[in-house]
Amino acid sequence: MKNIKNTKMELSQETMNVGFIKKVEALSGSSVRRCFQCGKCSAGCPMRSFMDHPPNRIVRLIQLGQWERVLAGRSIWYCASCETCSTRCPNKVDLAAIMDALRKLSWDADGPSKESYVQLANKLFINNIKQYGRQYEMRLAAVFNVKSGQFLKDLMLGPKLLSKGKLKMFHSKNKNLAEIEKIFNRIEEMRKNGDAP
């Protein structure tokens, strides 16, 4: 995708994706229009310096229905879900929830940041739940390193943690693992039928 970060915005009822605004509002349960761009969210965001669009600008872009511009940036994948923004927003804009909604929408769509490490980690994490019911950090880390091509990453941490008894080499599956699978399946089913977002 071309870099649209600095290109001119042509605003019209056609170019402002109102459906997108409504979708984000529905998913997050938070108003987007309330935001008056005070910047308090960005002021306290621990991840601001790693983001290309600061959190307030993310809200601004949604207000204008500029989904592509949001997608084109990495900000949503750098949000740590720390809830600082939501806690401090003077307008009760739940930006952390909006970030969740955006990640979900990006996850569903074919966004440019699909390959992000964060997304990969999330995916593995969820797969872990599906397969084992619980997290096994060793496996998570190992698979992540393999899949992300960073074989040597955190190489030194592993043995250290093992020696401290912090990583379990073996894991037992939950007895009612079938239950979990059913939940995953039902959600998938619901989505297929349009019963769930």
Added chain:
Amino acid sequence: MKHDFEPKIVAFVCTWCTYAGADLAGTSRMIYPSNVRVVKFPCTGRIDPVFILKAFQKGADGILVSGCHPGDCHYMAGNFHARRRFAVFRKLLEFIGVDLNRLEFSWVSAAEGGKWVEIVTDLTQKIRKMGPLTQFTDLADEEQWSGALSNPELKAVYDQV
């Protein structure tokens, strides 16, 4: 503490700002040297430079002229006119050879009791160091100083400012 020389200080102040500021210093029980004698005017705009000469002539060693801050004049522009007038007057004093350090202009508002104390104290100390002013006690007739510029040299200075 006793000093060798206790100067006489005369303060010309406006009633709305500086006089009230000096009152505040009193109600706040701030202590300052007793050398100052206050003469009250409705406005600094009323203060004729002749009064300053008269005070010097009568033995004042230092003079303070103080009114409202620019823009706060109770009479809108009196302090502004005063400022202009004294700018001219300073030139004249300088011309005569009076040390301008003996004449202080300041703005003290009704809320600035502390500033009043500071200014009076500093001026008193400054004048103590300078010693008594003698050259004026024998200055002749102050009425010449009512701004009638009979002396061409003075007029030249006046026109220049």
Added chain:
Amino acid sequence: MSRIGVFICHCGENISRTVDVEQVAQAARQMTGVAYACDYKYMCSDPGQTLLKKAVAEHKLEGIVVAACSPRMHEKTFRNAAQAAGLNPFLCEMANIREHCSWVHDDRAEATTKATDIVRMLVERVRKNKKLVPITVPVTKRALVIGGGIAGIQAALDIADCGHQVVLVEREPSIGGHMAMLSETFPTLDCSQCIMTPRMVDVINHPRITLHTYSEIECVDGYIGNFSITIKKKARSVDMAKCTGCGVCMEKCPQKKIPNEFDKNLGFRPAIYVPFPQAVPNTPVIDREHCTKFINGKCGVCQKVCGPGAVDYEQQDQLVVEQVGAIVVATGFKLYDITEKPKGSAIKGYGEFGHGKIPDVIDGLTFERLASASGPTGGKIVRPSDGKEPKQVVFVQCVGSRAREKGISYCSKVCCMYTAKHTMLYKHKVHDGQAYVFFMDARTPGKSYDEFWRRAIEEEEAVYVRGMVSRVYQKGDKVVVMGSDIAVGVQVEIEADLVVLATAIQPRDGADTLAQKLGISYDKYNFYSEAHAKLRPVECATAGIYLAGACQGPKDIPDTVAQASAAAAKVMTLFSKDQLEREPIVARVNEKFCVGCLACKKVCAYGAVEEKEIRDRQGNLIRVVAYVNPGLCSGCGTCQATCPSKSVELDGYTDEQVMAMLDTL
């Protein structure tokens, strides 16, 4: 004067603790002119005051010095006591030996010396004091209100309701001002005409209001309590006494295509017209510039059709003189005109917005007329160019305002709010339309104002873009707006159907001329200046003249009405007494010495100094001298210090008094 009584107060121990009061009294007895001196524990107490009164009688005192607290504390108390004892109160002065002495020094000997000095100074001063009598000025209890917008109407009604006569002068054929032009009003969105027209009718029906419309102030004489006003009533060409307001003349007038100013030229009117149907008075005027009869003498239709024979082509301008005691100035504002650069003004205009040549770029008032149910389109919002309903409307705030480069640095205060209102009115009328607003700040400091603005965005879905517009140009039937969104940090471009500019509020044309007639001051933009921004916000420095509404600075209706009522209250305060009594601390000119240089006139901030002609018995002008109008002088003394020939003196602060004090040094 040589029988002076000196009363030294202990103030409990407040003074006596540091000042040896007995020693001061002892010293006072030695001073020239002092006939009696004593000290007492509480001078301001009843026994203290009785002591003073008794002493006056017993010792036949002619002057009094009370050495006690600050005169700011008790001068009134002791002057009253002196008066009760039969002395002129201005022969009583206070020597401040508490705030300026006992409280601020700790050395008893020094403080006592200083207190003695202070008393001596005041004794010398009192010796030179003169009896002063409070000045009284008779008050004509009749007010003039200039300008018949909501400000003038409110002030006039308040004063008249209080029982006083009011003369209301309006320049236009009808009262109403801008508020009559508005559609609905923030922050409540009530219909402007619905709340305005009843007030206009109240004015014309009020038994104590004399209304002069189509009239202007010709000249103003006099001073507070006693103004004489000459009013020019412009020829209406219709006899107000005869006209029934039937409107037949307007219907029949063949000149129908004159752009209607009231509708911001969106509609037309005949040459004989009322500006709008609810006009007050409902009497037409003939616009002589456009009337055929006046151009070439040919028509005369209106006169023929007028039943009561009210049309009078011969009518002349008329001068009326009214006597009033107070004046309320309420001449309102005009909108910044981007189409032209006024001659001799710093205003630059907006070349980048096409200098107003693009038909679908309009100003806020035009939008008001479009949105008004009684407007030229019946409240339908359409584009001036082709009458189509606009689907994309761009509003631009701060046009002209806050633009030093363009000539105005102030904020117009109402446009943020009326733009928010416009986006709502638009959305209410064009449901599928989209409003955009380019803005720098949203200035909404009023009760329920910010909530109103937020509603425009959150509920009416106006898209606000923080950032300004750089250029506007026509592209086909669209108007392209080039702006920026500084939150996103990119340029924004919108192809709009209609662009509405929130242009600056400026004083009316001729505001300066009127100010000069009235002798009131105005700022560099021609807004009238109040005497004190915080403490006297509705009074002019010139006594007896008050300000209301947008002529003093940009203002919305609530502020305007509040100020108008405040001005009315000030007028009523003035009218509450038959005589105006003032402290006799005023300047007086000694005509014998005055050389007529008028240096005093230049420095007097109150316009109190006038020129006075001295004539001989034959009436030949001998010379001109200064005269201080005691009604206007506020006693600052600036003139006295300025006068090169020492010809003007401020009572109560004469040179003699000051010099006497200095002589004690």
Added chain:
Amino acid sequence: MSPTKNVLNYSYYPGCSLHASGKEYDESARGLFKALKIGLQEVPDWFCCGATPAHNVDELLSLALCAKNLELADAVEGDLAVACAACFSRLKTTQHKLGENEVKRKQVEQAIDAKVSLDKPVKHLLEILARDFGLENLQKSVKKPLSGLKIATYYGCLLTRPPDVPQLDCTEAPTIMERVLETTGAETVAWSHRLECCGANFTLSRPGVVLKLTGDILASAKRAGADCLVVACPLCHGNLDIRQKEIEEATGEEYHMPVFYITQLLALACGVPPGKLGFNSMIVNPTPLLKEKNLI
């Protein structure tokens, strides 16, 4: 008055981390509760709460997992005690969201094929100690005061945020950890980064980010003169303890600042033998500090 015996009984949701990288938290919590005679019974067959990754991309899944866990917990008597701040946050959020949003509740019920039950109070260990058990009782249970220890209490994000969800303590100026620790005679320091994020979620994917954030936190604690940090969340612990060496290498600052779970120190104070508190599982060795202060 000594603490009443066995009146407090809780069901217990340890969460994945407490079974692995945060096992010393689990051990010390159990030890402490035993010492205080508070019952703690683990919910059988609990699932992962989904933590941040789940709600990050799939809110419904996240809510469904937690709802399922709440259902499982219903089978065990007593309010639900939670140790991990992330689990606590997810469970509370689920209760909060499903309580106020009917649409979401219906969806979740469909997903787990059961009625969601929101009635069981979910409580963080801190809450149980400070409120249910009580600070006074806690103080009375202290056998070995921790006097001399200067502690920086680290709350991180999820214990108190957002304001209307966890309701553990004041969102922006909480004191619950300080109040609990001060019963032991320890000293808590005032410091700036108590509530800043450690970047927990990125420990795997973006360790650089974590290093920066935790580096700031450690620096702040050091500035305030703390001997050690105390946390109530295994994710915070992971970042601050496990990565401390890396941080030191990256920033060139020496910290050697042991990072305790709050239960470790409380249990120590209440007389649980140090050997049972997992001190040797910690990457930054706490022994020298504890020795120096005469605590072991």
